[in-house]
Amino acid sequence: MNKKSLRSLLIVLLAGLMLAGCATGPRAESTPGISAGENQIFVSYLNYVYKIDPVTGKASWRFPDQSNIKQVFYAPALIDGESIYIGDFANDFLKINVTGIPTVEWAFTEAKGWYQGKAAKDGNLIIAPNSDRNIYAIDENSTLVWTHPGEFAYISEPLVVEDMVIVSSQDRKVEFLNKADGKTIREVALNGAVIAPPVYDSQTDSIYVGTLANEFVSIDRLSGEIVWRYDGGRTLGSIWSEPILVDGQVIFNDNTGKIISLSSETGHENWQFNAGGPMFAGLALVEGKGFVAALEDGTVTMYGMNQQAIWSRIVSGNVYTTPVVTENLILVGAIDGDNLVYAFDFQGQPVWTFNPER
Amino acid sequence: MWDTLIVQPFTNVLLLITMLVQNFGVAIILFTILIKLITFPLTAKQIKSSQAMQELQKNPRYLKMQEKYKDNKEKLAEEQMKLYKELGVSPFSSCLPMLIQFPIIIGLYQSIMRAMASTPLELIKLERIVYPFIDPNRILPIQNRFLWMDLGQPERLMIAGIGIPVLAILVVLSTIVQTRVMTPPTEPGSEQTAAMTNSMNMMMPIMMGIISYQFSAGLALYFLVSNLTTIAQYGAMGKTDWSRIFPWIKTKPKPSKPVIVIPDLPDEEEEEPVIVEKVSKPSARASAKRQRPKMKK
Incomplete structure (x- = not known):
């Protein structure tokens, strides 16, 4: 190979590597994940997790110190005393000690997809939804306890009630799992994908979810029966977020900006406005x-x-x-x-x- | 503008196909083939133009011209342009179809990426561009599973606990074949160009392989189908010497092709070259010009 062709080969090689390098960055667009605990606020966005001083709003630190282009954080951190649990887009789920300089206590690396949703913790069990269509349950030592496979990416925070783990599924259903082994207790089919996490109401022992198919439902936790279904006379838009519970009311919003209050027991509409x-x-x-x-x-x-x-x-x-x-x-x-x-x-x-x- | 004219229609067609076939992987394959078929006239034109240019470069008069004016680039360019004009060949005619195809290919890629919305924010943005004839609730979010792949994630086929990037390997192989199919054989005397072409031919598959290895499988699937379709299109036009790509294939000697017969390069003093015979199909204008009687000054 002569000098000229070697040079052209090197130029093309360099251009190729640069292009390939560009391809390794974050490949998904999302929103900042915010979580707050006692006197501490954590914000996850792009390549860092920031610890924010609640008084000044300044970052006490950011993790990691040097960004890794593949490590993208959008999931809100789960705060647990002196530690946080957070997953990233490099498919790793981390336990980070946040008392001083952030230090990774362990990393669970068995998942093959991104962590977009916040994890849940119940006792010694940490339950993390992943885009590889699995829910992972890990113990305090990062040992995998069980895996629950599904058909779509799991992107929202699981809900733990007694011996059940309840998860929203983009596969147009809500899944009720056994907390001990992750096996399905029951699935409740709905008309549209469920994006937001379910909300539990201890007064009625039921959970509430809205779907992208313009419906909002109450499901009995023990029987899995749909207690009531609300579509506002087909005027409801799609629902992308979780409701709040106040004094026997369940209040939620749809994508058109409608805010609706229903009786949590009957599903009867109390009021609504845009x-x-x-x-x-x-x-x-x-x-x-x-x-x-x-x-x-x-x-x-x-x-x-x-x-x-x-x-x-x-x-x-x-x-x-x-x-x-x-x-x-x-x-x-x-x-x-x-x-x-x-x-x-x-x-x-x-x-x-x-x-x-x- | 770009979004409204290219990406949104493409995304909606892709979603529509997905809704009809109920499989996003199949939809990507069908959609890529569809776009390739639609742009086939442009591809065919590009192939024909580049073939004409290749034929021209073999011509004795062209070669003689190269030799004669090797120290006078300006004159060489002038003579070349004259020859192109006479034969109705344009050196740029193979670029135009490629330029037209380029935004289509970019739009195709962007629509695939957009349809594979993987976060709620991307889903919101996708839902907004869905045309009224598609019910977003029926189709969104898209099921990304296809064969063993998750089209939203880089593809690995697990064999004995080892993740093998099958799709990336296939993309590399098909890119090698495609570049060979599309690259004309080297002409004597053009070693430098050949060296450049060879390094490009070497780098393209590597680059595509790296991107397919790291990007989502949906994109790698698109690369693969696109490569295979291009190879098939070249094959269908009979412009491929398969023995150059697969040396074990023996091709029958082809009947001699019509040749552009042009008299020797005229001396500079001569005013007009006289074309004795021309069998290849020139442009209408060139034919008309040729048939007109020449008046000697």
Whole structure:
């Protein structure tokens, strides 16, 4: 091979490697995952998990220190005392000690897909949904206890009630699993995919889910029977988020911005109103005050239980993540805007914003 | 604009096929073949044009011209253009169909990626571009499972606990065949071009293999089907010398093809070359020009 052809080969090789390198980055677009515990806030977005000081809104640290292009975090962290559990898009599920400098205690690496949904913990058992169509149950030592296979990617947080693990499925159903071995107890078929996690109501011992097929249902936990089904006389839109429970009411929103209150026992409509625009993020309950609704366009409004707006603010960017309420803050995650997280107090006053260093 | 005109219609057709066949893998295959068939006239034109250019480059007059004006690039270009004009061949006519196809291929790739929405945000964005004749609730989210593959994840076939990237291997092999099919045999005297072409031919399969190994299987499946369709199209046009690709295949000697017979390169003083015979099909304008009686000044 002469000098010229060797040079051209090297140029093409370099270009090829650069192109292939570009192909290894994050391949999915998603929203920031926010979770809050006692005096600590964690935000997962793109290549880092950030620990945020609730007073100043500054990042105490970020994990990992140096970004790995394949390691993308969108799932909210599960906070458990001095540790968090979080999965990434490099197919790893991590237990990270967060007391000082974040240190990985262990990594569970058996999954073959991304972790998009928050994990759940019950006693010694950590249950993590994965895009490889499996739910993984791991013990405190990262040993796999059981795997539950499904037909679609699992993307939402599992719900643990007594000896049951209840999971939403994009395969148009809700699955009830045995917590001990992950075997299916029953499946309840619905008309559309269920994206948001199920919500449990101990008063009625039933769970609530909405689907993309414009329906909202209550399912009896023990029998699996559908207690009631609501479609608002076929006026309901698709449901992308979980409901809140307040005083015998189940309140939820659809993608058109409709906010609806139903009797949790009967499914009878108490009231409904339109918040004014497309809405994919769920409602956040502020105990004793009301609830917060965030429209896609960044309009954040606090409503009283009489459905009257108490205050309204506009954040820069689009909101798809359900706001998170801490002891004294309302945290709103946004994308494509000036900041990633906006913190308001319960009176609607901006407290801080967080935008990660680029 | 790009989204509205290209990506959205493509995505909707892909979703429609998925709804009809109830399998996203099959839908990707059918959709890729469909697009390749639609763009086949362009491909055929491109093949014919490049074939004409190859024929021309074998021509004694062309070769003589190369030799004669090797130190005068400007004159060489001028003479070449004259010859192209006379024969109704355009050196750019093979580029245009390729340029038209390029956005279609990009749009095809983007629509496949978009249909494989894997996060709620991507699903929301996908649902928004679905046309009214498709019921999103019936089809979304798309079932990504196809054979042993998860089309949303990089493909590995587990054999004895080892993940073998079957699709990436097939993409590499088919890209090798495709590049060989599409590359004309090297002409004597064009070693430098041949070296460049060879390095490209070597790198393309490697690059496609790396991308297929790391990207989602849906995309790798598209690469594979696209390569196979292109090979089939070249084969169907009878432009492929299979023995160059698979040396164990013996091809029968082809009957001699019509040859462009052009007289020797005229001296610079001569005003107009006289074409004695021309069997290959020139453009209408060139034919008309040829039939017109020449007036000697």
